[in-house]
Amino acid sequence: MSKRAATKPAQHEGAVGPRQPCPCGSGKRYKACHGKAGGSADVIVTRPFEGLAAECELVALREFVPSAIAKLPMRDGSEITLATVLPMAAAALHRNDGVRFVGLQVQTHSGDISRDLACAIEWVEEAETGQSLSVVGPETTEAGSVPTRLQDLIDPDVALDVELHADFGWWLPEDVDPTGEVALSLERANAAIMPTDRLKGVTSAYWVDAGEKAHVRWVRPEPEEQLLAAMARLSARGELALGEESRYAGSFRAHGLLVPVWDLDRELHAREWDEPAVALGQRIDEALASLEDEPLTSSERRARDGLRGRQVTIR
Incomplete structure (x- = not known):
């Protein structure tokens, strides 16, 4: 489990406190809804990226941009690359060359995409090279902790510098040829791309x-x-x-x-x-x-x- 999960960051402007209303709109306090251990999977946070300068870009990358990456403006200065889609639709990937990715177009666990993305970030920061996370699940959240959200991890005032790609060749390091399931996933993903430009x-x-x-x-x-x-x-x-x-x-x-x-x-x-x-x-x-x-x-x-x-x- 991430060290960040054990030591919570200081409260910042725009963050949700445990006693504040949950951003999902349920009317409950955050600590009794999405802020409790295990979350509240049946309640949808309708605006998960609210308060971030990157909100609009995050929505676009999540919903309809096929192949793109962007460096996340992490508060602690770590290097995390946000991706629209990863091989086999993984939630996170620590590539063999050390580059760490988290995916946006993935299955969700909690109903709060911001929370799930934060869980994937915390997982990949502790993962060994070559490991991938297929889906964010209960095991990625430390029991008894107040779950982290994306708003806790990135600078809310920094926009994303989106890098579009015509295919998914960036999945692999340079001079590496895909094989097996990765090759098949890459072929299928490339075939589904519609030409897109910003x-x-x-x-x-x-x-x-x-x-x-x-x-x-x-x-x-x-x-x-x-x-x-x-x-x-x-x-x-x-x-x-x-x-x-x-x-x-x-x-x-x-x-x-x-x-x-x-x-x-x-x-x-x-x-x-x-x-x-x-x-x-x-x-x-x-x-x-x-x-x-x-x-x-x-x-x-x-x-x-x-x-x-x-x-x-x-x-």
């Missing part, structure tokens, strides 16, 4: 070529009702599209945040959507600011109702 000039917006169409999925940090109102204002003005050859398709909820989606002409390269995305981001910011003094008009409220009708939820 738009420049904005944060947490990703272009993906899905075959018949291309899309932009943009994880937004604003409260849902505020964002919907701002987008409704733009929609009523005919300003919600990214530009010509695009249309607003709808949105989905993922881990407490709204993710608007636009359909695009797939013949256009991802870089051709950078400037339109920056311009749209500015329009959204202006619309958000205008809501303070200008309530929605009747046509804008109808537009908001239409936007609500095109939503789904992804945990």
